[in-house]
Amino acid sequence: xxxxxxxxxxxxxxxxxxxxxxxxxxxxxxxxxxxxxxxxxxxxxxxxxxxxxxxxxxxxxxxxxxxxxxxxxxxxxxxxxxxxxxxxxxxxxxxxxxxxxxxxxxxxxxxxxxxxxxxxxxxxxxxxxxxxxxxxxxxxxxxxxxxxxxxxxxxxxxxxxxxxxxxxxxxxxxxxxxxxxxxxxxxxxxxxxxxxxxxxxxxxxxxxxxxxxxxxxxxxxxxxxxxxxxxxxxxxxxxxxxxxxxxxxxxxxxxxxxxxxxxxxxxxxxxxxxxxxxxxxxxxxxxxxxxxxxxxxxxxxxxxxxxxxxxxxxxx
Amino acid sequence: xxxxxxxxxxxxxxxxxxxxxxxxxxxxxxxxxxxxxxxxxxxxxxxxxxxxxxxxxxxxxxxxxxxxxxxxxxxxxxxxxxxxxxxxxxxxxxxxxxxxxxxxxxxxxxxxxxxxxxxxxxxxxxxxxxxxxxxxxxxxxxxxxxxxxxxxxxxxxxxxxxxxxxxxxxxxxxxxxxxxxxxxxxxxxxxxxxxxxxxxxxxxxxxxxxxxxxxxxxxxxxxxxxxxxxxxxxxxxxxxxxxxxxxxxxxxxxxxxxxxxxxxxxxxxxxxxxxxxxxxxxxxxxxxxxxxxxxxxxxxxxxxxxxxxxxxxxxxxxxxxxxxx
Numbered sequence: 194x195x196x197x198x199x200x201x202x203x204x205x206x207x208x209x210x211x212x213x214x215x216x217x218x219x220x221x222x223x224x225x226x227x228x229x230x231x232x233x234x235x236x237x238x239x240x241x242x243x244x245x246x247x248x249x250x251x252x253x254x255x256x257x258x259x260x261x262x263x264x265x266x267x268x269x270x271x272x273x274x275x276x277x278x279x280x281x282x283x284x285x286x287x288x289x290x291x292x293x294x295x296x297x298x299x300x301x302x303x304x305x306x307x308x309x310x311x312x313x314x315x316x317x318x319x320x321x322x323x324x325x326x327x328x329x330x331x332x333x334x335x336x337x338x339x340x341x342x343x344x345x346x347x348x349x350x351x352x353x354x355x356x357x358x359x360x361x362x363x364x365x366x367x368x369x370x371x372x373x374x375x376x377x378x379x380x381x382x383x384x385x386x387x388x389x390x391x392x393x394x395x396x397x398x399x400x401x402x403x404x405x406x407x408x409x410x411x412x413x414x415x416x417x418x419x420x421x422x423x424x425x426x427x428x429x430x431x432x433x434x435x436x437x438x439x440x441x442x443x444x445x446x447x448x449x450x451x452x453x454x455x456x457x458x459x460x461x462x463x464x465x466x467x468x469x470x471x472x473x474x475x476x477x478x479x480x481x482x483x484x485x486x487x488x489x490x491x492x493x494x495x496x497x498x499x500x501x502x503x504x505x506x507x508x509x
Numbered sequence: 510x511x512x513x514x515x516x517x518x519x520x521x522x523x524x525x526x527x528x529x530x531x532x533x534x535x536x537x538x539x540x541x542x543x544x545x546x547x548x549x550x551x552x553x554x555x556x557x558x559x560x561x562x563x564x565x566x567x568x569x570x571x572x573x574x575x576x577x578x579x580x581x582x583x584x585x586x587x588x589x590x591x592x593x594x595x596x597x598x599x600x601x602x603x604x605x606x607x608x609x610x611x612x613x614x615x616x617x618x619x620x621x622x623x624x625x626x627x628x629x630x631x632x633x634x635x636x637x638x639x640x641x642x643x644x645x646x647x648x649x650x651x652x653x654x655x656x657x658x659x660x661x662x663x664x665x666x667x668x669x670x671x672x673x674x675x676x677x678x679x680x681x682x683x684x685x686x687x688x689x690x691x692x693x694x695x696x697x698x699x700x701x702x703x704x705x706x707x708x709x710x711x712x713x714x715x716x717x718x719x720x721x722x723x724x725x726x727x728x729x730x731x732x733x734x735x736x737x738x739x740x741x742x743x744x745x746x747x748x749x750x751x752x753x754x755x756x757x758x759x760x761x762x763x764x765x766x767x768x769x770x771x772x773x774x775x776x777x778x779x780x781x782x783x784x785x786x787x788x789x790x791x792x793x794x795x796x797x798x799x800x801x802x803x804x805x806x807x808x809x810x811x812x813x814x815x816x817x818x819x820x821x822x823x824x825x826x827x828x829x830x831x832x833x834x
Contacts, residue, residue, distance in 0.1 A: 235694040236665065340782055370551040371721055375765040375778035397694055400724070404767035404776065441695040443702070443728035445763075447748040449545075451706055451728055452699040458650070458664065 196391045197224040197247065197280070197359045202256035204242045204415075214463045216242035218415035219256070224359060224391040229382070231406030231423065232395045233438065235459050239415040240395045244363040247393060248282040249273075260359065278306075281357035283381075285364035287348035291336040297322075297347055298332025304354025321350040325380055342373020349380060359391045360384070367396065378405060399442050403427055408494055411435045414462055414470040417488075421495035431497045434471045469500065477501060511581060512539035513715050514563065514600075514683055518575035521562055529572055530787045532558050533739045536575075537813075540683060543713040545706070547730035547747055549720060549762070551783055555739040556719045560685045564602055565592040579683070597628045601681035605688035607672035611660040617644075617671055618656030621678050628679035643674040647704055666697030673704065677714075684708075687719045702729050723766060727751050732819075735759050738784055738794035741813065745820030755822040757799045760830040793824070801826055 204217035216239040224230045234240050246253045249260075252267040259265065260280045284290055292300055301318045309317055319329040325346040336344055345365060352360060362381060366374040382405050385392050396402050402409055403423060410420040411434060419432035430436040440453035457474040460466060466473050472482035481500040488498040516538040522529035533555045540546045548556050561567050563577055565587060577584045579599055587595065604610055612620055621643065622636035631639065637656070644652035647670040660668055669689060676684055686705065690698035706729060708714045720726055726733055726747055733747040735758065743756035754760040764777035781798045784790065790797050796806040805825055816822035 235696060342782065370783075371762055371765050372551065372779040372782060375776035378776055379778060398767075399695060400767040438695060441699040443695075443698070443722070443724035445724055445727040445751045447752050449728055449731065449747065451703050452695070454699045454703050455696045458667070 195223040195225050196261060197393065198259040199223070199243070199247055200257050200259070202243065202246055202253045202258065204239065204246055204251070205254040206242070212463050215415055215465070216462060217246070217253075218465075220412075220415075220417050222247075222393070222410055222417065222420075224393050226358065226391050227385060227389045228408065229385050229392045229394055229406045231402035231409040232393060232412060233397065233399055233402050233409060234412035235438075236397065237459055237462065238412045239462070240397075240412055241363055243412070244282070244361050244393070244395050248280060248361045249277065250282070278304075278355040279358040281352040281355065281360050283345075283349055283352050283360060283362040283365045285367050287341070287344040288336065290348045290351055291344065293336050296333055296335055301332070301351055301354050304351055306355055317354075321353055324353060325350045326376070340373070342369050342376060345369060345373070345377050346380060349377070349384075353384070357390065359393070361393045361395070363395045364397070365394075366401070367398070381405075399438055411438065414460065414465050416470060416498065417496075418471065418499065419497045421492070421497075425492070425495060431491060431502050432471075432499045433475045433477050433501070437474075469498075511578070513542045513544075513580060514538075514540040514717070515578045516559070516563070516576070517578075519559070519562065519577055520574045521558060521567065522572045523568060524570040525787065527787075531739065532786050533562070534810075536736075536739075536741055538734055538741065538744075540715050540717050542682070543709055543715055544732065545709055545716045545718065545730045547718050547720065547726040547733035548736065549723060549726050549733060550736035551721055553783055553785070554736040556736050557687055558739075559736075560602065560687055560717070560719060563685065564596060564600060597624060597679040597681065599681060600683045600685060601676035601679065603669070603673050603676050603684065603686045603689045605691050607665070607668040608660065610672045610675060611668065613660055616657055616659055621656070621671075621675055624675065624678035640674075640678070643677060644671070646677075646708070647671070647674045648700065649674070666693050666700070669693060669697075669701060670704070673701070677708070681714070683715045683717065685717045685719070688721070689718075690725065691720070691722070698725070705729065723751055723762060735762075738789055739786060740794065740810075740823065741821075742795065742823045743816075743821065744813070745817065749817070749820065753817075754830050754832065755816040755820060755826075755828075756824045757801045757826070757830060758795045760832050761798070761800070763832045801830070 199220060199222040202217055202220050205213050205215050207213045220243055232240055245251045247258055249265040249267050257264055298318050301321055302314060305314050305317045318332055322329055322331050327346055366377050384390050394406055406423045409423045409426045410417050413434050419435045430439055437455040443452045455474060468484050469482040469486050472478040486498045486500045488496050489503060490496050516536060519533055519536045521533040522531045536559060550556050573585050579595060618640055621640040625631045625636040625639055640656055641652045644655050649655050649667060649670050690701050705716055709716060718730055730747045733750055734741050735743040737758045743759045754763060761779045765779055779798055784794060792807040792809055793811055796802045811823050811825050813821040813823045
């Protein structure tokens with residue numbers, strides 16, 4: 194069963210006085226309970242636009258997002274529908290979800306479901322803090338009194354307050370130092386493994402996604418070019434872009450080895466190349482790439498959109 | 510002949526509300542001509558403060574002891590004129606955020622040629638030609654057009670390449686790069702690492718590369734220093750240092766990073782967080798977080814001592830350490 198389903202989602206931004214930009218151009222993605230789906234790609238590929246739509250912060254211009262079988266309605270001024278608070282988001286900047294002028298405990302209380310009444314509410318706050326490895330005394334303090342890593346753990350506690358079943362984490366550890374990075378990553382992985390939550394983990398850090406995700410999806414210029422179980426993707430990348438991303442990760446070795454470079458720049462999404470969007474930078478591009486490749490399944494929860502990996506037509 | 514940059518027992522203290530706040534303690538570090546040296550550690554460990562000292566960018570009231578020599582000349586006693594001669598032609602710097610180094614309202618061409626006209630005494634035409642050359646060297650597409658563009662018209666990776674071209678404009682002998690690729694995508698990072706390596710080979714440029722990413726350190730540098738709480742805790746050839754760490758902090762940093770391949774296996778975080786300057790524990794600053802701590806660590810600061818070929822470590826344990834997998 195899938196908890197979160199993203200179906201044929203398109204996102205279009207319309208900057209004033211300029212041509213519309215298609216940040217997401219038809220994406221399908223699903224997250225099951227107890228599963229971490231990693232989403233990787235270069236900046237500007239549409240990862241964050243997709244995350245905001247998946248969390249119901251903005252409406253897609255086409256397509257649909259379903260949480261637990263029901264369509265997600267974009268957030269308005271009113272309180273979110275009780276069925277939908279099970280879908281929560283963690284941002285790169287913890288201040289995006291913490292109010293600097295309110296004590297941490299008060300903010301966590303906001304998220305605790307209304308059924309929990311009386312002294313149990315305070316007890317729930319202490320539990321949440323404990324869950325993210327913070328002392329109960331943190332409840333009386335303010336966000337600025339904590340370090341960046343601690344603040345991110347508080348933001349996660351806030352996201353956990355309504356007992357979500359799916360968390361969308363958009364670059365949650367990018368702004369943190371090595372030691373706090375590992376702490377926050379372990380916390381997030383623990384939530385999925387122990388509480389059976391589903392998580393869409395968005396990051397430009399491929400090594401990290403490799404480490405924690407069950408399934409990895411690779412995004413380029415608004416489209417998912419390849420998705421596969423993480424180990425398979427890493428060992429046997431099918432799409433040339435996936436290969437280029439993996440080869441660009443610097444590795445620790447006894448002798449210095451420079452990572453491989455990828456020619457060219459990410460094109461402006463406002464005038465994306467027709468046909469395969471990666472073709473202008475692809476070392477394997479050939480005539481067929483002038484036409485957009487269809488996405489074909491290559492195995493269980495694996496698919497690729499590349500002409501190099503199409504089933505051969507029978508008449509050839 | 511000595512090293513191009515020779516920092517010897519440098520200590521820096523900044524003015525604080527309760528008297529001077531020691532930031533750097535007993536830092537010794539060298540960068541040879543045409544050498545790529547890595548400086549690693551978490552934020553607040555003193556990496557950037559070391560760079561600021563070498564560029565004369567310390568805040569007013571900072572107190573320094575020890576010495577920092579560039580090409581044999583003492584830097585710590587330079588006056589304003591002296592610094593102006595060192596910066597640009599001697600030492601140049603690239604920051605994590607390229608927008609910090611580029612003026613948003615001047616074209617790239619104006620900014621690049623200004624350096625050359627001031628430091629190299631070039632006329633406008635010659636400077637223009639060299640600017641095109643530089644942008645070509647950093648592999649910026651269509652350099653002529655780029656000269657007429659403003660910084661905001663470029664992507665982050667292109668802006669960083671423009672900033673590097675700017676740093677190279679006056680032909681420095683040492684480039685200090687402070688986390689220049691941290692905000693960039695891996696693909697763009699790979700391009701910048703290749704660029705720095707090529708410049709070192711082709712022009713003999715020395716580079717001090719500051720980063721918290723041990724993968725980048727390994728890919729690019731020949732020799733490295735690991736900083737913790739304002740001190741060098743381990744130094745040596747990068748490959749040996751990262752594949753066989755001799756200081757528990759280096760080992761802990763290696764354990765905290767993704768090691769790949771084992772989906773579902775958690776990382777090994779370092780407990781706690783680095784101490785703030787002025788709140789260091791007595792003895793070894795890492796003792797409060799160290800998995801190998803002994804009684805003696807809590808009383809005296811262990812000095813750097815030899816730990817294998819060309820290697821030093823500031824730890825009482827003198828053997829190779831296991832990295833948590």
